[in-house]
Amino acid sequence: MRVEVRSSRSGERHALAVIASRAGVAYAPDGDVLLVAVDRSDRPVGWASGTFGARYPGPGAPIPAPHGYLQAVVVDPAHQRNGVGRELVSAFVAAAARAGVGWVFAVPDEDQGVQDRVRFFAACGLVPVPDPDEEWPVMGILIT
Numbered sequence: 416m417r418v419e420v421r422s423s424r425s426g427e428r429h430a431l432a433v434i435a436s437r438a439g440v441a442y443a444p445d446g447d448v449l450l451v452a453v454d455r456s457d458r459p460v461g462w463a464s465g466t467f468g469a470r471y472p473g474p475g476a477p478i479p480a481p482h483g484y485l486q487a488v489v490v491d492p493a494h495q496r497n498g499v500g501r502e503l504v505s506a507f508v509a510a511a512a513r514a515g516v517g518w519v520f521a522v523p524d525e526d527q528g529v530q531d532r533v534r535f536f537a538a539c540g541l542v543p544v545p546d547p548d549e550e551w552p553v554m555g556i557l558i559t
């Protein structure tokens with residue numbers, strides 16, 4: 416499915432929260448950066464949130480802050496496995512690059528389905544940081 420990714424507009428938060436609810440997660444559509452994937456009718460089908468002013472405090476960050484923190488990516492179950500999530504991550508990383516950020520990280524939610532989330536992030540180009548103490552380390556992508 417072809418989607419466009421754009422910044423969220425005011426009045427859209429409720430629709431994004433409904434998508435999260437349908438997807439079975441409690442993530443809130445907030446954060447400094449809130450991107451929305453919309454269908455041809457400009458209806459939201461997924462969203463990504465985070466910040467470009469983060470500092471990952473653990474071991475393994477490849478470059479100093481500022482870091483991009485990809486806090487949540489959520490796609491409506493009716494539109495999953497169609498590349499929408501990948502488009503959202505790609506748009507978030509591209510926007511981070513434009514903001515002068517060189518590394519974007521995500522923290523895999525360790526609730527049920529963590530392996531699928533890690534596979535998704537890996538498919539988007541994120542790799543685990545070297546952190547032997549963590550079963551599910553933070554994953555990040557260097558922007559070249």
Ligand SMILES: CC(C)(COP(=O)(O)OP(=O)(O)OC[C@H]1O[C@@H](n2cnc3c(N)ncnc32)[C@H](O)[C@@H]1OP(=O)(O)O)[C@@H](O)C(=O)NCCC(=O)NCCS
Pocket residue numbers: 438440486487488489490491494495496497498499500501502524530531532534535536538539
């Ligand atoms: C994780 C999530 C955002 C993925 O969105 P999506 O639009 O379905 O993902 P994409 O179609 O772009 O998938 C890209 C690739 O990621 C991998 N992937 C995606 N979902 C996967 C899953 N459930 N299991 C295994 N691999 C998966 C695949 O390699 C996929 O490529 P393929 O379909 O060609 O095999 C979506 O399942 C979701 O909203 N889940 C609930 C919220 C959540 O857990 N978010 C992630 C943590 S913030």
